Amino acid sequence: MGTEANVSVLGRMLGPYGVLRGNRNLQLLFGGQVVSSFGDWLYVLALGILAYEITGSATVVAVLTFARLLPYAVLLPFSGILADRGNRKVLMISADLGRGACMLGLLFAGSEETLWIAYPLVFLATVFSSLFKPAMSSVLPALVGDEERLGEANGIWAQMDSVSFVLGPALGACSPCSGRRSWRS
């Protein structure tokens, strides 16, 4: 009986995942974002480690973090217009490709002489993320369809982000250097 009750509780807790059932678009979106979110936490972690290993300076790490967050504050209100007026799918794909290119560019920032490259690339990567975020948030209700189930979809998304938050730093064998959406970036 106790086992049945436990199963029932677990079943109810996993109930929100039912919103994914039969919704291929939502499955694909969440699948892609889980992978991307995992990579993001690795990136945040590695950026701090790289800068600190090269310079030994916490200030450099802080300035890089500032460069990483600043475009959000400046650009997010403007990029919302693109999400409302433009093609959200094209916008998100372009942002992903842009961010991917920035990550590859960071491979050249591995020494004290070339670390300066990281500042514009980190800035630019966040510019692309600023394009992506409002488009992602605004497209979710349309993909879920049923407004009553929107909370469940948001819950699943937040949970997946938390899993990435735990696994990313754990695989990097270190804690994250800063920031996440809830407490909040």
Add this chain to the structure above:
Amino acid sequence: MLALLGAPELAFVINGATFLISAATLLFIHIPPREAPETAEDEQEKGWLSETLAGFRFLFRENDGVLAALTVAFVGLTFTGGGIWTLILVLSDEAFGLGTEGSGFLNSAYGAGGILGGLAAGYLASKVRLGPAVIWSTAATSVVFLLLGISPAGVLPFVILFVVGVLDIMVDVNGTTIIQTGTPEKLLGRVFGAFEGVLILAMLAGALIVGPLIELLGARATTVVFAVAGLLIFLTCLPRLRKWRACSVCGCSSARCRCYQDSPTPCSKTSSRG
């Protein structure tokens, strides 16, 4: 993995690859066309500045200020969030005797709480009204975070951060859902842009102020100051937030009703969005 390979650069390659995977999955997604076509009124709003301000206008002027109250309450939490990583690092080292490496475990406790919080928020989304859920979880987050500043070393800091993780994700999910359900689709991008932009500014402010405050007051006192600041900001918003408890839109008293007072977009029982 990165430590084993001794190459932080590998993370950049992995992250680049994950963006390619994300782009590839997006290629196969069909996004339904927007519900509301452009109107003559929309046409008058053309222009970057005017269009950008439309997001802020909706957040802070429409809805009789209910979304403004939500945003300001979130600003309080996010301001604290801007300082939390530095606080955890210093608290771990100086207050809890865990060393700087202990901050990784404390952060993991927060992340683990977020996993449970995501499950709980998704489960509760269809059981409780969003307004009260946001009120209780926002208040509880600040109160529990305050406990971190006075917690003795040992297991308790981990438990506190786990609970903060649970509550914080619940605040996040419920707040996001309120905005998504209470905003016309044609404005969603701009409203989210304005909302997130304000929150990031608050986060930057918290991140900038936490260092000098720790130098001045110490890590424990700074934690209490941040928590009290978040709580005070929340309390100033409470009168407006409390209006969400009663539904004046559809008149129902169902626990499943997700309306909030003065919403221009009644819940799905009475009207469709748009």
